[in-house]
Amino acid sequence: MKTQLLAVAAAAALGGAVTGYLAAPSPGDAAARPASAPLATGTLHAALNMPDGDRAKAAALGYNLFDVDPDEDEIASLPKGGRALLWVGNTTCGEFQQNSTSAFADTVKRFAGDDRVYGWYLSDEPNPDQCPGIAGELRRRADIVHRYAPRQKAFASLTDWPMAPLKTSETRLDLIGLDPYPCRAGGGGCDLKAIDRMVGQARRAGFATKAIVPVFQTFGQSCSDGEKNWRLPDAGEMAAILNRWDRLVPRPAFDISYSWGRQDAWACPALADADGRSGNPDLQAVMKKHNLRRTGPGVPGRDPAPSPSPTTTGSCPAPAGTKP
Numbered sequence: 001m002k003t004q005l006l007a008v009a010a011a012a013a014l015g016g017a018v019t020g021y022l023a024a025p026s027p028g029d030a031a032a033r034p035a036s037a038p039l040a041t042g043t044l045h046a047a048l049n050m051p052d053g054d055r056a057k058a059a060a061l062g063y064n065l066f067d068v069d070p071d072e073d074e075i076a077s078l079p080k081g082g083r084a085l086l087w088v089g090n091t092t093c094g095e096f097q098q099n100s101t102s103a104f105a106d107t108v109k110r111f112a113g114d115d116r117v118y119g120w121y122l123s124d125e126p127n128p129d130q131c132p133g134i135a136g137e138l139r140r141r142a143d144i145v146h147r148y149a150p151r152q153k154a155f156a157s158l159t160d161w162p163m164a165p166l167k168t169s170e171t172r173l174d175l176i177g178l179d180p181y182p183c184r185a186g187g188g189g190c191d192l193k194a195i196d197r198m199v200g201q202a203r204r205a206g207f208a209t210k211a212i213v214p215v216f217q218t219f220g221q222s223c224s225d226g227e228k229n230w231r232l233p234d235a236g237e238m239a240a241i242l243n244r245w246d247r248l249v250p251r252p253a254f255d256i257s258y259s260w261g262r263q264d265a266w267a268c269p270a271l272a273d274a275d276g277r278s279g280n281p282d283l284q285a286v287m288k289k290h291n292l293r294r295t296g297p298g299v300p301g302r303d304p305a306p307s308p309s310p311t312t313t314g315s316c317p318a319p320a321g322t323k324p
Helices: 004-014 053-062 072-076 101-112 134-148 192-206 235-248 283-293
Strands: 044-047 065-068 084-089 117-124 153-158 175-178 212-217 254-258
Touching: 004 072, 044 283, 101 134, 117 134, 134 153, 153 212, 153 235, 192 235, 212 235, 235 283
Parallel strands: 044 065, 044 254, 065 084, 084 117, 117 153, 153 175, 175 212, 212 254
Antiparallel strands: none
C-alpha cells in the first residue's frame, strides 16, 4: 500500500509456507477445524507486517484480522477469536505466490470450510498500465474464491495508479484497499484531502463505497534506510485521519493499519514503536480507541457490477512506485 512498504514485507515475510499446500485435495476435502472461540465480526481491524510474537499485544488493542500464510498451524495459533486474511498474492507486476491457478484452486479448496479464514489477499498495488493482463489474473483467482469458498472474500490493495481497468466487473474483487498516506516529510500538516481524492478516484472507477477498505498511515521514515518521503503522524493527526475515513467510508468490512512492524528501507518508525515512549506519539492508544468502538455490521454482500464511469485525471501527492 504505497507499495514497497507493504508488499516487500508481505512477500518476504509471508512467502515461505505456501509450498507445503500445493498438493491437491479432492474437491470438498477441506477439513475445517472448528473455531475454539467466537470469531470476530463487524468491522475487522488488521495491522500488517506483524511478527507472530506481537499478535497478543495487537489483539489487546483490538486487532482481530491477521495476514498470514495459508498454513493450518499458523491459523490455529491466532489470538482468540482472530481471523485470517491469507496472503497468496503478487506485487504490482510480480509473480503470484501461487503462480498457477490450479495450485491456487487447490489451496482455496483446502481452507474453504474454515470459518477462521476471512478472505484471500490476491494482490498488492497491481498496476494495469505496466501489466495489462493483471485484471484477468485477478478475475481468475476471485472466481476460484467465489466458486469454492463463497463465504470468503477476494481482496486486493489498490493505489493511485489507474483503477478503472480493475473495477469489479473486470476483476470481480469483493473488497479493495485504498492507501493514501497524507502525512509527508518536510514540514506542514497532513493533507487529508489525499484521502478524499483517492476515494473519489475509486468511486469514479466504479467501486461501491462499501467495497472500500481504508488503509491508515501508521508509519514514518525518519529512521528508515531508504525513502524519507513520509513521517509518522502525531496522535491528533491520527485521530483526524480516522475521522476523515469515518466520514467517507462508514462501517467498512475491515480496515488496515500500515504498518505494525518496521521495514528497514521503507517503514521506520511504525505502529509497534508508537506507544508514547522513546519520543514517539502514542498512536497505539488512538488505534485502540478506534478499534474497540467499531462494532457495526460492516461486512458487505457482493454487489452487481457497477456501471462504467470516467477515470480520474488527478493523482494523490505520493507518487506511484514509492509505496509499500
